[in-house]
Amino acid sequence: MRGADMVVRSLIAEQAELIFGYPGGAIMPVYDALYDYHDQIKHVLTRHEQGAIHAAQGYARVSGKVGVCLATSGPGATNLITGLADAQIDSTPLVCITGQVAAHLLGTDAFQETDMMGISMPATKWNIQVRRAEDIGPAIAKGFYIARTGRPGAVLIDITKNAQVEFGKFLYEPCQEFRSYKTQYPVDLALVEEAATLLNAAERPYLLFGQGVILGKAEAELLQFLEKSGIPAASTLLGSGALSEEHPNYVGKLGMHGNYAPNLLTNQCDVLLAVGMRFDDRVTGDLSRYAKQAKIIHLELDPSEINKIVKTTVAIQGNCKESLVKLTEAIIPKIYPDWMEKFRALEEQEKEVVVQHDLTPTKAGLTMGEVIHHINRYKADDAVLVTDVGQHQMIAWRYFNYKKTRTQVTSGGLGTMGFALPAALGAQLHDFSRQVICVVGDGGIQMTIQELGTIMQTKAPVKIVLLNNNYLGMVRQWQQLFFDKRYSFTELDNPDFIKLAEAYSIKALKVSDRATLDEAIEDMFIHDGPFFLEVVVEKEDNVFPMIATGSSVEEVRLH
Amino acid sequence: MKRYTLFVIAENFIGILNRITIIFTRRGINIDALTASESRVPGVHRITIEVTATEETVVHLVKQIEKIIDVIKAFHHEDSGVVYQELALYKIPSSRLDGGLEKIIRDHHAKIIAAEPDFVVLELTGHKEKTRELLELLKGYGIVEFARSGRVAVAKRMLTIDSFVN
Numbered sequence: 001m002r003g004a005d006m007v008v009r010s011l012i013a014e015q016a017e018l019i020f021g022y023p024g025g026a027i028m029p030v031y032d033a034l035y036d037y038h039d040q041i042k043h044v045l046t047r048h049e050q051g052a053i054h055a056a057q058g059y060a061r062v063s064g065k066v067g068v069c070l071a072t073s074g075p076g077a078t079n080l081i082t083g084l085a086d087a088q089i090d091s092t093p094l095v096c097i098t099g100q101v102a103a104h105l106l107g108t109d110a111f112q113e114t115d116m117m118g119i120s121m122p123a124t125k126w127n128i129q130v131r132r133a134e135d136i137g138p139a140i141a142k143g144f145y146i147a148r149t150g151r152p153g154a155v156l157i158d159i160t161k162n163a164q165v166e167f168g169k170f171l172y173e174p175c176q177e178f179r180s181y182k183t184q185y186p187v188d189l190a191l192v193e194e195a196a197t198l199l200n201a202a203e204r205p206y207l208l209f210g211q212g213v214i215l216g217k218a219e220a221e222l223l224q225f226l227e228k229s230g231i232p233a234a235s236t237l238l239g240s241g242a243l244s245e246e247h248p249n250y251v252g253k254l255g256m257h258g259n260y261a262p263n264l265l266t267n268q269c270d271v272l273l274a275v276g277m278r279f280d281d282r283v284t285g286d287l288s289r290y291a292k293q294a295k296i297i298h299l300e301l302d303p304s305e306i307n308k309i310v311k312t313t314v315a316i317q318g319n320c321k322e323s324l325v326k327l328t329e330a331i332i333p334k335i336y337p338d339w340m341e342k343f344r345a346l347e348e349q350e351k352e353v354v355v356q357h358d359l360t361p362t363k364a365g366l367t368m369g370e371v372i373h374h375i376n377r378y379k380a381d382d383a384v385l386v387t388d389v390g391q392h393q394m395i396a397w398r399y400f401n402y403k404k405t406r407t408q409v410t411s412g413g414l415g416t417m418g419f420a421l422p423a424a425l426g427a428q429l430h431d432f433s434r435q436v437i438c439v440v441g442d443g444g445i446q447m448t449i450q451e452l453g454t455i456m457q458t459k460a461p462v463k464i465v466l467l468n469n470n471y472l473g474m475v476r477q478w479q480q481l482f483f484d485k486r487y488s489f490t491e492l493d494n495p496d497f498i499k500l501a502e503a504y505s506i507k508a509l510k511v512s513d514r515a516t517l518d519e520a521i522e523d524m525f526i527h528d529g530p531f532f533l534e535v536v537v538e539k540e541d542n543v544f545p546m547i548a549t550g551s552s553v554e555e556v557r558l559h
Numbered sequence: 560m561k562r563y564t565l566f567v568i569a570e571n572f573i574g575i576l577n578r579i580t581i582i583f584t585r586r587g588i589n590i591d592a593l594t595a596s597e598s599r600v601p602g603v604h605r606i607t608i609e610v611t612a613t614e615e616t617v618v619h620l621v622k623q624i625e626k627i628i629d630v631i632k633a634f635h636h637e638d639s640g641v642v643y644q645e646l647a648l649y650k651i652p653s654s655r656l657d658g659g660l661e662k663i664i665r666d667h668h669a670k671i672i673a674a675e676p677d678f679v680v681l682e683l684t685g686h687k688e689k690t691r692e693l694l695e696l697l698k699g700y701g702i703v704e705f706a707r708s709g710r711v712a713v714a715k716r717m718l719t720i721d722s723f724v725n
Contacts, residue, residue, distance in 0.1 A: 304622040
């Protein structure tokens with residue numbers, strides 16, 4: 001069999017139904033092979049390789065499957081780097097296949113040759129270069145196994161052109177295990193007992209959950225633990241969706257622009273139980289003043305995350321799907337009415353100072369918050385919210401009503417502007433029947449706006465909501481608060497977005513006053529097909545609460 | 560800050576050394592010395608890295624190294640936990656050979672491993688302090704070249720490579 005056919009046959013064997021990519025010289029044999037298998041594997045041609053990889057990420061995040069993308073050598077491959085780094089830091093399972101110049105040309109500065117092994121190494125969980133046809137199947141099998149098992153991550157497989165055109169024997173064998181890589185860690189029951197003892201004696205226990213719950217498919221186990229333990233629970237950015245926000249134990253969101261109570265009370269709990277989260281600096285604020293009073297229990301799969309940032313009292317290594325069950329068995333049922341009341345009281349303060357301003361503004365200008373508020377009225381329970389990076393991301397996260405798992409797709413760790421539009425496309429293409437709402441800012445959308453073309457071509461019914469303040473809003477907010485209002489290069493002269501969307505045959509509507517907002521959002525959801533809604537929002541509004549850089553979680557500001 | 564020896568047992572795949580060293584690069588940590596060689600198990604490499612850092616940093620580094628997919632095991636020891644040696648070579652112009660130099664060679668248990676018309680090469684095996692001491696003395700004899708290997712070390716702990724590989 002020809003190497004290029006092996007690539008496609010391997011992808012089919014791994015049940016990759018949908019892949020994203022962009023052809024070019026060094027990957028052409030694989031594209032030629034795809035032509036023969038179009039009934040078994042669907043390929044989406046994006047308008048830029050960055051679009052392809054973010055689409056694959058969006059697809060992976062909503063489906064739980066491995067996202068796949070294809071690109072050619074040189075610039076095609078280097079255009080994947082941002083997406084690789086993004087997927088790696090957010091633990092998104094991804095396999096990227098890049099073409100490479102023929103093996104005999106490696107290292108000669110051949111046309112479109114770049115050292116992809118070297119360049120991608122710091123941004124991947126694993127990478128490999130394949131120079132012989134017979135090595136293609138095993139490399140792809142190993143790549144998929146590594147991408148999806150353990151803590152998921154990004155894999156890059158660089159295949160030289162000669163390997164794609166040469167012939168060899170092909171018998172696909174999925175990878176099961178290999179000696180240098182451990183994916184399972186048996187939960188240490190003695191540690192579970194220690195953790196349970198701490199929790200059973202606690203007066204103000206507090207649970208923080210992150211994306212590890214979603215990646216470990218432990219949503220039900222988290223719910224059972226919370227119901228029995230009665231412990232208040234807060235979510236990280238990427239943990240949102242793992243627990244319905246309507247659950248009585250749910251107290252809100254953590255981090256720089258999270259909720260007031262969850263941040264502030266981190267420094268008042270006596271036992272802090274962190275589940276599948278990694279104490280990102282945006283969550284902890286000043287580490288020297290983070291939860292110093294608390295005994296800390298960490299349920300975590302990745303051994304390198306344990307004691308990396310926060311020193312734990314008890315660390316239970318393993319999948320939280322298993323450790324949560326054991327911990328649920330070991331704890332006694334309790335309730336914490338006084339402790340819970342503290343959260344609710346602070347929540348009221350946040351409502352008065354922040355939420356009222358955001359959701360029921362008295363000024364004429366629309367706020368980002370009220371747009372999300374209206375979206376909540378029409379969205380389905382399992383609607384996916386895809387956001388870019390900046391003010392709109394934090395506001396959408398704050399006010400979107402998360403009810404189901406895998407409804408949150410955003411660039412968390414890397415903070416990649418331009419992520420949302422292609423990621424929303426990928427999320428939508430996984431399931432046309434599911435609502436996918438893409439909330440973007442006027443800065444970020446212009447970084448990957450060419451993907452409107454892919455939305456046009458695929459007819460993916462993405463609902464794009466552009467919150468336009470003609471600013472790089474988050475940077476402007478920081479300039480206002482920390483740089484003496486010196487608005488250095490943050491104001492944008494924008495194109496006519498409506499004309500632009502219409503040029504791509506996408507139905508578009510612009511709203512700039514409150515009276516027509518609700519109807520416009522309703523129209524957007526009713527419309528059968530992609531929709532572009534531009535909402536002109538207050539030009540200089542800020543996101544609060546906020547923990548300023550260098551501040552402690554207890555110094556979270558309401559204004 | 561202390562001196563530590565990191566041991567890495569890894570599959571002998573292309574790029575493994577790069578994967579390990581970028582962990583240090585990213586954190587701005589200098590590698591004092593590094594040696595890589597085959598282990599006694601075919602296909603398995605052992606890499607010995609000498610680094611000066613805090614215990615906390617070293618623990619973090621070891622975890623990051625062990626996270627590399629093709630790394631089988633990584634661990635670290637302080638100097639007291641390892642038996643180690645370094646090898647140094649010194650090239651001296653033959654014209655400078657005299658009774659004084661011969662005495663130095665004898666006193667330091669160095670060996671002459673090559674004698675050419677123009678130069679002689681001395682070899683000394685020992686810890687850094689010892690090989691450096693000889694270097695200082697040879698500076699008075701017009702030394703033209705000096706090379707020292709990285710640390711070659713074995714741990715004192717009685718763990719065999721088989722317990723990681725199987």
